[in-house]
Amino acid sequence: MSEHFADRVLSACRAKGNSLCVGLDPRWDLLPGQLRHAYTGLTPESIAGAFEEFCLRVLDVVAPLVPVVKPQSAFFEACGPSGMLALQRVLGRARERGLITILDSKRNDIASTAMAYADAVFAVGGSEGLQAVWPADAMTINPYLGRDAVEPFLESARNAGAGVFVLVRTSNKGAGQFQDLDCAGKPLYRHVAEAVAAWSAENTGRCGLGDVGAVVGATHPPELALIRQWVPDVLFLVPGYGAQGGSASDIAAAFRGDGTGAIVNSSRGITASFPAEEPHWEQAIGRAARAAIDDLARDTRMGRLRR
Amino acid sequence: MSEHFADRVLSACRAKGNSLCVGLDPRWDLLPGQLRHAYTGLTPESIAGAFEEFCLRVLDVVAPLVPVVKPQSAFFEACGPSGMLALQRVLGRARERGLITILDSKRNDIASTAMAYADAVFAVGGSEGLQAVWPADAMTINPYLGRDAVEPFLESARNAGAGVFVLVRTSNKGAGQFQDLDCAGKPLYRHVAEAVAAWSAENTGRCGLGDVGAVVGATHPPELALIRQWVPDVLFLVPGYGAQGGSASDIAAAFRGDGTGAIVNSSRGITASFPAEEPHWEQAIGRAARAAIDDLARDTRMGRLRR
Numbered sequence: 001m002s003e004h005f006a007d008r009v010l011s012a013c014r015a016k017g018n019s020l021c022v023g024l025d026p027r028w029d030l031l032p033g034q035l036r037h038a039y040t041g042l043t044p045e046s047i048a049g050a051f052e053e054f055c056l057r058v059l060d061v062v063a064p065l066v067p068v069v070k071p072q073s074a075f076f077e078a079c080g081p082s083g084m085l086a087l088q089r090v091l092g093r094a095r096e097r098g099l100i101t102i103l104d105s106k107r108n109d110i111a112s113t114a115m116a117y118a119d120a121v122f123a124v125g126g127s128e129g130l131q132a133v134w135p136a137d138a139m140t141i142n143p144y145l146g147r148d149a150v151e152p153f154l155e156s157a158r159n160a161g162a163g164v165f166v167l168v169r170t171s172n173k174g175a176g177q178f179q180d181l182d183c184a185g186k187p188l189y190r191h192v193a194e195a196v197a198a199w200s201a202e203n204t205g206r207c208g209l210g211d212v213g214a215v216v217g218a219t220h221p222p223e224l225a226l227i228r229q230w231v232p233d234v235l236f237l238v239p240g241y242g243a244q245g246g247s248a249s250d251i252a253a254a255f256r257g258d259g260t261g262a263i264v265n266s267s268r269g270i271t272a273s274f275p276a277e278e279p280h281w282e283q284a285i286g287r288a289a290r291a292a293i294d295d296l297a298r299d300t301r302m303g304r305l306r307r
Numbered sequence: 308m309s310e311h312f313a314d315r316v317l318s319a320c321r322a323k324g325n326s327l328c329v330g331l332d333p334r335w336d337l338l339p340g341q342l343r344h345a346y347t348g349l350t351p352e353s354i355a356g357a358f359e360e361f362c363l364r365v366l367d368v369v370a371p372l373v374p375v376v377k378p379q380s381a382f383f384e385a386c387g388p389s390g391m392l393a394l395q396r397v398l399g400r401a402r403e404r405g406l407i408t409i410l411d412s413k414r415n416d417i418a419s420t421a422m423a424y425a426d427a428v429f430a431v432g433g434s435e436g437l438q439a440v441w442p443a444d445a446m447t448i449n450p451y452l453g454r455d456a457v458e459p460f461l462e463s464a465r466n467a468g469a470g471v472f473v474l475v476r477t478s479n480k481g482a483g484q485f486q487d488l489d490c491a492g493k494p495l496y497r498h499v500a501e502a503v504a505a506w507s508a509e510n511t512g513r514c515g516l517g518d519v520g521a522v523v524g525a526t527h528p529p530e531l532a533l534i535r536q537w538v539p540d541v542l543f544l545v546p547g548y549g550a551q552g553g554s555a556s557d558i559a560a561a562f563r564g565d566g567t568g569a570i571v572n573s574s575r576g577i578t579a580s581f582p583a584e585e586p587h588w589e590q591a592i593g594r595a596a597r598a599a600i601d602d603l604a605r606d607t608r609m610g611r612l613r614r
Contacts, residue, residue: 078440
């Protein structure tokens with residue numbers, strides 16, 4: 001874990017020839033029928049079991065194809081303790097398969113509370129001697145509380161050689177209600193993006209990118225292009241491609257000239273890309289991942305990662 | 308659960324004659340020595356066990372004294388699945404003891420993901436037929452993502468007769484970095500407070516308060532007073548009293564004229580109010596809770612709740 005987070009991300013993207021991230025957002029109603037029929041009872045334990053088997057099998061399919069996966073904490077949490085155990089196993093399998101893992105949990109708090117959230121993901125013998133209980137290479141955080149609430153996450157991540165992605169401009173339709181407010185001549189999300197750039201510049205890798213990235217939705221192409229101009233050396237995590245409506249050309253501007261600088265996430269567009277009763281759903285997921293990689297290579301600079 | 312959330316809060320405050328909330332933020336280094344010696348090994352399981360025993364015993368002490376408790380999710384999460392099991396038991400005991408419970412987890416996300424976070428706390432047969440896995444009467448959420456990201460939480464809370472507290476002006480020193488930015492002539496936190504007031508007005512109880520409250524720190528008294536003026540009918544959850552430095556007179560302005568309208572949280576000021584090796588730590592916690600109640604009754608309108 002001693003290599004810089006951004007350098008590890010870049011190596012992984014170069015090795016796979018793409019910057020696609022597969023989001024693991026398991027939802028009962030979108031699982032393959034095969035699994036829904038096998039795990040009966042609709043108890044938290046049976047749903048967690050189905051989520052775990054689904055994600056482990058998805059990981060086996062996508063590990064040879066993509067550099068990064070992003071489990072969504074909420075769906076595991078909703079299954080209670082057994083869901084959190086499933087999340088542990090999914091993160092462990094992803095790491096065994098050599099994937100970079102981003103835990104999407106959007107945590108935020110202050111002081112020792114923020115440190116507890118961070119240590120749960122990054123601790124290598126944390127404040128209470130504990131190891132991380134759901135270890136990942138990066139996590140998402142929410143910036144509303146300001147610098148001193150972000151710093152415990154940075155400190156914990158840096159101890160582990162890990163990274164943090166800060167919400168800047170999110171992919172939902174109503175994102176602008178607060179994020180677009182004009183604050184002293186600049187939209188709020190620009191203030192946040194510039195703070196991210198300053199945090200990121202505190203610890204840059206050989207590739208020139210820092211260990212603090214920005215979450216910037218694919219669904220607002222003009223804002224995406226502006227943010228890339230304002231903060232050229234920040235790694236972007238771009239949700240909203242695929243099922244949420246963002247196209248490859250919408251996100252072309254997220255990349256730097258050499259094809260680096262952005263990780264593009266697709267969740268349902270890959271993991272729910274088949275009819276409910278499809279028996280060969282793993283093959284369908286593999287095909288959807290390859291199609292997304294080709295789509296992105298054609299329309300974005302991501303293609304330049306290919307040698 | 309069919310009574311309106313704000314009415315339930317007000318009844319509980321009147322019954323106890325105060326509006327104090329005891330925060331349950333278990334930290335290993337602040338536990339009574341007695342418990343630290345009993346739970347050895349510093350494993351996630353042993354720490355979770357100590358947290359659970361500590362919180363259950365705190366609940367037994369404070370249940371006759373205060374109306375509300377607020378477990379902090381982060382410290383339980385950091386212990387992994389066994390911590391989440393401990394959190395379940397702590398929430399269950401609080402409810403058995405007739406306490407109003409606020410799960411402090413500051414969740415935020417969009418669409419089905421936000422719904423999963425909300426259902427984990429509020430579901431009464433949720434989208435997947437699941438019950439809430441850590442049921443509480445309210446939870447804290449972060450507003451940065453905007454209205455459509457808040458709505459799934461409101462919907463789920465309203466189905467359960469529960470409430471939501473939105474971060475408006477937080478108690479940390481650096482809270483102002485984004486929250487104080489001047490957005491079109493008003494600080495960002497005022498935009499958020501006004502949005503909270505609008506959401507709150509959608510569903511008010513007999514007491515005139517809505518089911519969407521605002522988190523407003525005790526550590527910034529001028530801002531607290533302003534926010535109370537701007538949004539007179541919003542229930543406040545006020546952290547930062549006690550160990551974080553806010554005094555009773557600092558938060559006097561949070562209350563409405565009749566002594567209602569605010570819940571004041573104290574965590575370490577009550578639950579870590581004794582020397583490490585104090586053998587009679589439960590008595591010390593009871594004394595600290597009664598002292599806080601008296602302090603608040605003297606200097607704030609909270610005293611008017613007493614009949």
